[in-house]
Amino acid sequence: MVSAVSNTNAATNASSNASQSALSNNYELFLSILTTQIRNQDPLSPADASQYTEQLVQFSSVEQQIKANDQLETILNSINSLNASSFVNYIGSEVTVDVSISSLNGSSAQWKFEAEKAEDVLVYIYNAAGEEVYKGTDTVEAGENSFRWDGLSPDGRQQENGDYLLSVYTLSGDGTPGTNIPVQLKRTVDSVDFSTGSPILDVGGTRVFPGQVVAIGRRA
Template sequence: MTDLSVQSGMTDPAASAAQTRLTADTQSFLKLLTTQLSNQDPLAPVDPTQFVSQLAQFSSVEQAVQSNSRLAEVLSELRASGDRMDLSYIGREVEVADTRVALTEDGASARYLVPDGAQRVEVRILDMEGKTVRTIQGSTVAGIKDLEWDGRTDSGTQAETGIYRVEIGAFDKDGKQLETQITVTDKVRRVVRQDGKTLFQLNGGQVVTRDQIVSAG
């Protein structure tokens, strides 16, 4: 895992290697061409069209490598620009599409969507092992609803602080489950790169991707 704040001036190793190979191949080609010209039979010179063909082929390869090198530079600049934008999220409050909530001493909060036609809405809070610790009957009125959990379990005890998962079950009059969505709001504490992806670590401990960010303050 790499902290984006320490990344700068990175170059594409493949483009650099290709450029080095092209330089070496150019020198080899010129030596071969010079040797060929020096050793040709004056009474039966090599057909000049062969030289033209060879030069054209080598020129095409050279242009392709140079184009790839320039493209790599453009991609590297775009990546650096994207990294700078990602770093701007640090300290900002973001709303993310995620089912994980952080329970602190002040409780935990989230928002969920109640779809049209819902006749029964059940909110379940589970620990990270998948065990249900609290079940709450939610509103059936369509729209975005706030979920506030004080940390109390179904047995009345206080749950330990940490990360929990929220599940929303919304059902119509026929008992068919409807599609819903859960979002969590928190501040970004750190931005890192892992396996080519940018990850945002929230104050509560959740780690989310850029695609999960719904809005930012």
């Protein structure tokens, strides 16, 4: 865990150091050119002092930019460490996670969600453009449920691979959608992975982003 956080900061530092090195090289080159210019000017016709003043102002700006980069790097490292610490605090907590989006890969997409009681439901699936690509009925049980989609629309067309949104509603007596059943799971956070640069929570074997967490409960 700590190693992963350190690797993230190390990558940030490496990128910052590379940029700072390039800026420092330009700084040294500027100083060398200015010094050479002063040394080789015609003593009988020296350069206008205002020109040197302008160049020194540019020189000072470069120096300030290097110092600002150092300060920003320090601030960025502090922010990364604070963010890492805040997500580590998720470990052991029970969270409610929105799992309404799943990826269709080939001919299969699957969702797991919890329902309070057994009942018939209406199921809708939407593509990334918000278009309805599937509508059907199903039956859920009290507790955890699983819904698998073969990627076919009602007219038999195979849908493209990508992310799809599942919406579930209770089925009214007249066949219309009733109450929305949130496509959510309650799980305990087992660990946090920082290896990709963005934190990913391991929630009962399911990898989720912090943005999917809709509620946080007590530690287990």
